[in-house]
Amino acid sequence: xxxxxxxxxxxxxxxxxxxxxxxxxxxxxxxxxxxxxxxxxxxxxxxxxxxxxxxxxxxxxxxxxxxxxxxxxxxxxxxxxxxxxxxxxxxxxxxxxxxxxxxxxxxxxxxxxxxxxxxxxxxxxxxxxxxxxxxxxxxxxxxxxxxxxxxxxxxxxxxxxxxxxxxxxxxxxxxxxxxxxxxxxxxxxxxxxxxxxxxxxxxxxxxxxxxxxxxxxxxxxxxxxxxxxxxxxxxxxxxxxxxxxxxxxxxxxxxxxxxxxxxxxxxxxxxxxxxxxxxxxxx
Amino acid sequence: xxxxxxxxxxxxxxxxxxxxxxxxxxxxxxxxxxxxxxxxxxxxxxxxxxxxxxxxxxxxxxxxxxxxxxxxxxxxxxxxxxxxxxxxxxxxxxxxxxxxxxxxxxxxxxxxxxxxxxxxxxxxxxxxxxxxxxxxxxxxxxxxxxxxxxxxxxxxxxxxxxxxxxxxxxxxxxxxxxxxxxxxxxxxxxxxxxxxxxxxxxxxxxxxxxxxxxxxxxxxxxxxxxxxxxxxxxxxxxxxxxxxxxxxxxxxxxxxxxxxxxxxxxxxxxxxxxxxxxxxxxxxxxxxxxxxxxxxxxxxxxxxxxxxxx
Numbered sequence: 001x002x003x004x005x006x007x008x009x010x011x012x013x014x015x016x017x018x019x020x021x022x023x024x025x026x027x028x029x030x031x032x033x034x035x036x037x038x039x040x041x042x043x044x045x046x047x048x049x050x051x052x053x054x055x056x057x058x059x060x061x062x063x064x065x066x067x068x069x070x071x072x073x074x075x076x077x078x079x080x081x082x083x084x085x086x087x088x089x090x091x092x093x094x095x096x097x098x099x100x101x102x103x104x105x106x107x108x109x110x111x112x113x114x115x116x117x118x119x120x121x122x123x124x125x126x127x128x129x130x131x132x133x134x135x136x137x138x139x140x141x142x143x144x145x146x147x148x149x150x151x152x153x154x155x156x157x158x159x160x161x162x163x164x165x166x167x168x169x170x171x172x173x174x175x176x177x178x179x180x181x182x183x184x185x186x187x188x189x190x191x192x193x194x195x196x197x198x199x200x201x202x203x204x205x206x207x208x209x210x211x212x213x214x215x216x217x218x219x220x221x222x223x224x225x226x227x228x229x230x231x232x233x234x235x236x237x238x239x240x241x242x243x244x245x246x247x248x249x250x251x252x253x254x255x256x257x258x259x260x261x262x263x264x265x266x267x268x269x270x271x272x273x274x275x276x277x278x279x280x281x282x283x
Numbered sequence: 284x285x286x287x288x289x290x291x292x293x294x295x296x297x298x299x300x301x302x303x304x305x306x307x308x309x310x311x312x313x314x315x316x317x318x319x320x321x322x323x324x325x326x327x328x329x330x331x332x333x334x335x336x337x338x339x340x341x342x343x344x345x346x347x348x349x350x351x352x353x354x355x356x357x358x359x360x361x362x363x364x365x366x367x368x369x370x371x372x373x374x375x376x377x378x379x380x381x382x383x384x385x386x387x388x389x390x391x392x393x394x395x396x397x398x399x400x401x402x403x404x405x406x407x408x409x410x411x412x413x414x415x416x417x418x419x420x421x422x423x424x425x426x427x428x429x430x431x432x433x434x435x436x437x438x439x440x441x442x443x444x445x446x447x448x449x450x451x452x453x454x455x456x457x458x459x460x461x462x463x464x465x466x467x468x469x470x471x472x473x474x475x476x477x478x479x480x481x482x483x484x485x486x487x488x489x490x491x492x493x494x495x496x497x498x499x500x501x502x503x504x505x506x507x508x509x510x511x512x513x514x515x516x517x518x519x520x521x522x523x524x525x526x527x528x529x530x531x532x533x534x535x536x537x538x539x540x541x542x543x544x545x546x547x548x549x550x551x552x553x554x555x556x557x558x559x560x561x562x563x564x565x566x567x568x569x570x571x572x573x574x575x576x577x578x579x580x581x582x583x584x585x586x587x588x589x590x591x592x593x
Contacts, residue, residue, distance in 0.1 A: 108313070
């Protein structure tokens with residue numbers, strides 16, 4: 001304690017002004033484009049012609065309603081919502097079960113399962129994409145939200161299992177052992193004790209998986225080609241090239257897509273950063 | 284209890300049942316918990332990955348039956364100038380991503396580490412681009428790069444020469460321009476990773492460095508860099524792997540154009556499989572990409588075995 005306060009005191013001797021200066025420049029680089037996005041979402045087309053980057057003179061809130069309709073957001077939000085909900089629910093339930101088995105039950109062959117999941121995280125999508133697509137086509141799972149959700153469950157599973165397992169390993173064994181002595185089955189222990197105690201892990205995994213599904217592009221492009229099944233992302237991909245000159249419309253649409261993400265991120269930033277950095281470390 | 288004592292046959296039977304129950308609980312139940320997710324993963328990832336090996340040796344449109352042609356796809360691949368060109372683009376991508384984002388992230392993290400006031404604002408703001416979907420970052424920067432009213436127009440109006448062109452439409456600048464956009468979204472994530480790692484360096488090390496009269500640069504070189512070395516090395520490994528797989532930003536912004544200038548291996552796989560219906564050839568390219576990734580991982584393992592501290 002005293003060493004940290006001492007070092008903090010000493011640190012003040014070096015001026016931090018240059019640090020702030022450079023960091024402010026980088027902050028401008030990161031947020032500047034987003035400012036332009038907000039500005040342009042409120043301008044008229046004519047104003048963008050004369051003032052493409054600066055703050056708006058007008059406040060065209062109608063841009064948002066128009067973008068909502070033209071971009072078919074009612075449908076695409078529903079599609080993305082279904083994908084996120086199904087994937088997150090399945091990943092948490094099935095991944096949680098597997099994590100429980102790996103962390104708390106002496107799974108015979110646990111090393112093999114872990115190794116398999118580890119290899120699975122480093123396999124590139126391109127390795128299995130082509131046969132997977134044509135198999136899915138034969139099974140009628142292309143242009144099918146559930147079919148895509150199954151793929152998301154599989155690709156997100158290793159990360160979820162590893163993160164949840166590390167949470168469950170930290171739980172003391174006493175509670176479960178007491179429950180086992182009382183005759184509780186493993187399923188009861190899992191749902192009644194381990195899940196409630198490791199909920200922060202479930203929240204973190206849920207957030208990261210939800211974000212990755214909401215933002216996912218390649219698989220959604222390949223597996224959903226029917227316009228009525230487009231996700232927010234694949235629909236915006238078409239929308240932004242169709243209206244590439246209409247910056248007010250594309251900006252308003254983009255803002256509607258990212259606003260929920262940014263708000264949830266800022267509200268739960270600690271979990272997000274923890275989950276994303278750990279997820280990043282695992283591929 | 285009394286009863287079991289007087290009826291030995293019953294005891295044996297119940298013991299057997301107990302044993303069976305114990306076996307079920309200790310050996311079978313754990314597998315029941317793992318099986319659902321494992322079978323989904325095998326169905327989606329492992330099985331198609333294995334069948335990729337077979338399909339890569341066939342002539343196959345994706346629909347109908349595949350015709351066995353041995354290694355012909357791989358021979359075609361080696362002779363295909365498009366493949367060489369795409370591979371070189373991946374290498375170029377790797378060179379850009381091993382330098383620019385890692386450099387920016389190191390600088391920003393080491394400047395942010397000693398800061399207390401406002402640290403969270405910087406950390407969150409620099410991280411925000413990472414949570415945006417690639418289509419939004421790409422479309423946003425496509426407008427910002429537009430030569431008639433984007434940033435190039437602004438700089439040209441200010442009298443700065445050399446910006447009066449369509450960076451994404453010029454085959455010489457398109458790939459670096461896409462990398463610039465991808466990096467905008469990516470480097471903040473790297474920064475947060477490095478920052479978290481730097482905060483684990485014991486403060487005493489900086490203390491003693493300063494007592495020795497170290498300046499900022501010496502402090503960075505002798506304390507910070509060695510302190511976060513494992514994280515840097517790990518991210519170099521991941522960057523190398525991801526550089527061979529990169530797809531999203533290139534596909535969204537140019538689809539490999541103009542005139543194939545920005546084609547990378549993943550774009551080739553996509554085009555061959557879903558545009559040209561050469562699924563067998565696409566599988567061969569996909570397998571070759573996986574081979575490169577495997578080589579990178581194996582190379583790191585070999586270096587580590589040889590005693591390199593990575």
